Amino acid sequence: MDWQNTREVGSRLGIRFTLGLIRIVGYRATRAFVALLALYYTFRVPEARRCLAEFHRYALGRSSHWLTYRSFFAFAESILDRAFAVMGRGRSFNLKVQSPAGLLDGTEPPRGHLVIGAHLGVMEMARAFAETERVNFSMMMHDAPSSRLYDELKRLDPGIERNVIQVASDADSVAPLLEVRARLDRGEYVGILGDRTFANGPRVKVPFMGVEREFPAGPFLLAAALKAPILLMFLVKTDVSKYSLLIERFAEPEDLPNRRDRSAGVEALALRYSVRLEEYARRYPTQWYNFYDFWGPKKD
16 A cells, blocks of 8 residues: 555544644643544554554564554644644653754754654654754655645644745656755755655665565655765654654765765665664654555565
8 A cells, every 4th residue: 555545534623623622621631532532543444553563563573452552642642742832832842852962062063964754753843843952944745645634734833834845746846956955055954754655756675674675765865966964863752741852873975875876875875774763663663653554565
């Protein structure tokens, strides 16, 4: 199953009701309601339940209804947190930062970085914390079927798109790249998710949890073309009001492949990404938000 063709669950009315509930009863009471909602969806979407169970067997060697429910709840909670942040309440969450020395403490000269993450934790929440860390953070986002949730978040804060670089498959492909270059030149951080492939995008196949899996080559080709340093980043929730921002240095411009060895260089970067993603996915298995057949159809 292609993730781009996976149907979004939840009605627009239901999303508005949940987001409106925050204003009336507050965060913790709405979180309790979301816990019940997650239980409902755990049983309503059997295909997503099956895919999560498969991931848990790869990651942990076991699966259970409890693990599946915790994953659905963590995802639903992440939506609630994003909405809370969009409402201007991002400072209600405590953020613990684990990053290389010099990166965010002002001891290094500012420079732009391409930040690669995954659908593990909530990378988009980094926008809520960017102001706290005194950095400018934007997200590259590929177009997909209309998202009712994203539409509702834009309704809460029309300015949310200021930090989004939209990449449309049927539009000029150069314009977003120029925008990324401009933001990197200004010393900003530009995030991109590196775990989902696209129908017409370049791919590279590397092992992931013992199984060959295709990853998008685009993030690594982009970094090579722009000669941008790469960071690896995951933003995971560790308690009701606590997040951990986990950042690693991934590659410097001199480590990126040139034209002569681009194919082999991209494969090496993708393999390194796969290894690091696997470690974090095993560490935070209930914050894995790929609810589709991640490894592709099984072959007999």
